[in-house]
Amino acid sequence: MSTQPPTTPTTPDRPHRVLVIGSGFGALFATKRLDAPEVQVTMVARTTHHLFQPLLYQVATGILSEGVIAPATRDVLATQHNARVLLGEVTDIDLDARVVTADTIGRVSTFEYDSLIVAAGADQSWFGNDHFAEFAPGMKTIDDALELRGRIYGAFEMAEMAAAAGEHDRVRRLLTFVVVGAGPTGVEMAGQLIEMSRRTLAKEFRHIKPSDAHVVLLDAAEQVLGSFGEDLAGKTRRSLEKLGIEVRLGAKVVDVDADGLVVEDREGRRERIEATTKVWAAGVKANPLTRTLAEQTGAPLDRAGRITPNPDMTLPGHPEVFVVGDMVGMEGLPGVAQGAIQTGRHAADQILRRLRGKETGQAFVYHDKGSMATISRFRAVMKRDRIELTGVPAWLAWLAVHLFYIIGFKTQVTTLMHWAVSFFGRSRSERTVTEQQVLGRLALEYLGEDFLRQSLRGPRDEAAESPEIPEVLRDRQR
Ligand SMILES: Cc1cc2nc3c(=O)[nH]c(=O)nc-3n(C[C@H](O)[C@H](O)[C@H](O)COP(=O)(O)OP(=O)(O)OC[C@H]3O[C@@H](n4cnc5c(N)ncnc54)[C@H](O)[C@@H]3O)c2cc1C
Numbered sequence: 001m002s003t004q005p006p007t008t009p010t011t012p013d014r015p016h017r018v019l020v021i022g023s024g025f026g027a028l029f030a031t032k033r034l035d036a037p038e039v040q041v042t043m044v045a046r047t048t049h050h051l052f053q054p055l056l057y058q059v060a061t062g063i064l065s066e067g068v069i070a071p072a073t074r075d076v077l078a079t080q081h082n083a084r085v086l087l088g089e090v091t092d093i094d095l096d097a098r099v100v101t102a103d104t105i106g107r108v109s110t111f112e113y114d115s116l117i118v119a120a121g122a123d124q125s126w127f128g129n130d131h132f133a134e135f136a137p138g139m140k141t142i143d144d145a146l147e148l149r150g151r152i153y154g155a156f157e158m159a160e161m162a163a164a165a166g167e168h169d170r171v172r173r174l175l176t177f178v179v180v181g182a183g184p185t186g187v188e189m190a191g192q193l194i195e196m197s198r199r200t201l202a203k204e205f206r207h208i209k210p211s212d213a214h215v216v217l218l219d220a221a222e223q224v225l226g227s228f229g230e231d232l233a234g235k236t237r238r239s240l241e242k243l244g245i246e247v248r249l250g251a252k253v254v255d256v257d258a259d260g261l262v263v264e265d266r267e268g269r270r271e272r273i274e275a276t277t278k279v280w281a282a283g284v285k286a287n288p289l290t291r292t293l294a295e296q297t298g299a300p301l302d303r304a305g306r307i308t309p310n311p312d313m314t315l316p317g318h319p320e321v322f323v324v325g326d327m328v329g330m331e332g333l334p335g336v337a338q339g340a341i342q343t344g345r346h347a348a349d350q351i352l353r354r355l356r357g358k359e360t361g362q363a364f365v366y367h368d369k370g371s372m373a374t375i376s377r378f379r380a381v382m383k384r385d386r387i388e389l390t391g392v393p394a395w396l397a398w399l400a401v402h403l404f405y406i407i408g409f410k411t412q413v414t415t416l417m418h419w420a421v422s423f424f425g426r427s428r429s430e431r432t433v434t435e436q437q438v439l440g441r442l443a444l445e446y447l448g449e450d451f452l453r454q455s456l457r458g459p460r461d462e463a464a465e466s467p468e469i470p471e472v473l474r475d476r477q478r
Helices: 025-033 053-060 130-134 142-164 168-174 184-200 230-243 289-297 337-355 391-405 409-424 435-455 471-477
Strands: 016-021 039-045 083-087 089-094 099-104 107-112 115-118 122-124 176-180 214-219 246-249 252-257 260-264 270-274 277-280 284-286 318-323 371-376 379-384 387-390
Touching: 016 025, 016 337, 025 039, 025 115, 025 337, 039 337, 053 142, 053 184, 083 099, 089 289, 115 337, 130 252, 142 168, 142 184, 142 277, 142 435, 168 176, 168 270, 176 184, 176 270, 184 214, 184 230, 184 371, 230 246, 230 371, 230 379, 230 387, 289 318, 318 337, 371 391, 379 391, 387 391, 391 409
Parallel strands: 016 039, 016 115, 039 083, 115 318, 176 214, 176 277, 214 246
Antiparallel strands: 089 099, 099 107, 122 284, 252 260, 260 270, 371 379, 379 387
């Protein structure tokens, strides 16, 4: 594995160097806030895009294309001349030396910094049962959404074939979709699955009736949308059931295989649900970088592995290091886009204040802008302070807020057109599905480390002689 010299020049009159890890909400809004002559920003992230995670389920169900919710980060920052964007997975942070190490497909680079903002987000959690992922993929990345799209539309295709062959049990299994996790993502996913089967696909098949599809939304908790309060939770549940979704609460998943899953109720009774397509929309765990930071600073980690910083978002003993967004576990800070945006901006403000000789160390204060979730077209729920909205008004508010936060005017127009096609018409424009989409993740796992080692070798790449696979890729394989 080759190590490149530090990529950031160090001269006495250079601007203050801020290194930002990640390209999600926290990282992007921090970087934008740092658009000031006294700083030079380097953003290092493991993807080249900024991902709008709240709309992943619309990519998975064919409403939006991946490009709409994941614009190239360097395009988004093209006019911010003090910012540069580099591809790389951060593998190490040395806080005493102020050096970050990143791996870009086998090429290792180091970056020196004066201030550091770590905004590496969270990963999917299967609550200690990572093997469930084989048959119940999560939804955190573009790859996940495209795989799910392939699995969902593929299930209808396979059901058509099975029906033509008279295999009725198989048809039932293929047309049963289970969504695990009844938070906003699970509710939105279940709503779209039922809408697809009842509207989009209703007239397209000859041997099956897509509207026979059975959608199950289950959760170990006793409420859907737990954080929205009892009233909205009850209304959402009734709304889902009215649409034809089976809602099963107090149901914990204890096993998953290719053909179904097993759930256990509060009394320990187990039941098997036959379903080919499972979507895991439950649970997050912190990014592994939190452990690296905690070991060097003594900052505590919570049960999900999130790190608790000082009230101003810096780490103990390191006023130049900030952690923001989903990787932070802090009382009153929810793991939502606004939490990442606001903490990212706070970190940037603190850096600028320090450089401008102003007082720093102000505690971060979260401003709750409310929560919302769509159930299906024209139905949503929204809560802000004591205001609670349901139905069409909540749905319109949801559309407006999401449109506002999608990056770029062109993307906003495209999104609006796709929504019009899907919500007022019946069709969906993004139904392309390929074999690689569905099989890529599992194929890489199956091929294992030797395959990765080979594919990382380029003829002229210094990494060719690398004896080791980068640990990050080993992690990804698992
Ligand atoms: C399916 C889904 C639906 C959601 N719906 C909503 C919603 O409706 N409303 C809402 O407010 N919130 C929603 N959220 C939550 C919201 O998206 C997150 O709270 C938000 O994205 C957190 O921002 P972040 O910057 O902390 O992390 P992320 O947006 O996850 O960004 C993390 C970044 O770090 C990068 N990264 C990770 N590790 C490394 C590394 N080692 N080296 C370099 N880069 C790295 C990643 O590639 C990514 O660019 C949803 C999340 C999901 C998954």
